[in-house]
Amino acid sequence: MKEWYFSNNGEISGPLRLAESNKFIASNPNVYAWHPSYAQWVPVSDIEEFDVIGSPPPAPAEIPQQLIEHFTAKERELNTALGRIDNTIQTISSSMADIDRDTNRFKQTTKDLNDKVEATLKSVNEQYAALQKTLAGVN
Template sequence: MKEWYFSNNGEISGPLGLEESNKFIKEHPESYAWHQSYAQWVPISDVEEFEVAITPPPPPIEIPQELIERYLAKEQDLNSALNRIEGTLQTITGSLADLDRDTNRCKTTTQNLNEQVKTTLRSVNEQYAALQKNLAGVSEN
C-alpha cells in the first residue's frame, strides 16, 4: 500500500493511505502531495490516483465597454505621440544630413582657399626676393 504525504500551507500531513488521502484532499484541495517515488512535491491535481473533483474556475468577467474605450483612446494618444516623435526624428535626420553636406562643402572650400593663399604667398615672397635683389644691385651702382 502506498503512503502519501501532503503539504498544506507548509504543514505536513501523513503518511496516509489512498482512502485517507482522498478524504484529506476533499478538505484541502489546494495541497501538494509527495510519495517516495517522486523527486518533488506535486499539486494533488497532477496525481492520477486521487479522486480529485476539479471545479473549473469561473469564466472571466466581461471587460466594461467604458474601460475598453479609455484604453483605445490612450492607445490612440500614444500612437499619435509616436508618430510626432517619428516625424521629428526624420526632420532631425534630414537636418543632420544637410549639416554634414554643408560642413564637407565648407571644408573643401577652406582647403582650396588655403592652397590659393599658400600659392599667392609663395608668389609674393618670390617677387619680394626678386625686388630685394634688384634693389641690392641698384644700391651697388
C-alpha cells in the same frame, strides 16, 4: 508607476497605485486585479507585487468594456504622438544631412582658399626675394 484595477464581485475599483492597492487588498483579499499589460483579470494571490495571503476568488466575467475603450483610446493617442515624433525625427535628420553637406562644402571651399592664399604668399615672397637680390646688385 503601475496602476491597478480590482474586481470585487463585479464592482470595479481603481486605478490604484501599489501602496493603495495593498491597502485595498488587505480589506478585500479575494479580489481579482487587472493592469493594462494583462490580457485578463488575475487573482491578487497570483500577483507577486501584492502582499496577500489567501485563496483565489471566483473569476469575474470579463474586463469591463469601459476600461477596454479607455485604454484603446490611450493607445490611439500614443500612436498619433509617436507618428508626430517620427515625422519630427525625419525632418531633423534631413536637416542635419543638409547641414553636414553644407559644412563639408564650406570646409572644402576654405581649404581651397587657404591653398590659394598660401600659393599667392609664396609667389609674393619669391618675388620679394628676387627684388631684394636685384636691388642688392644695384647698390
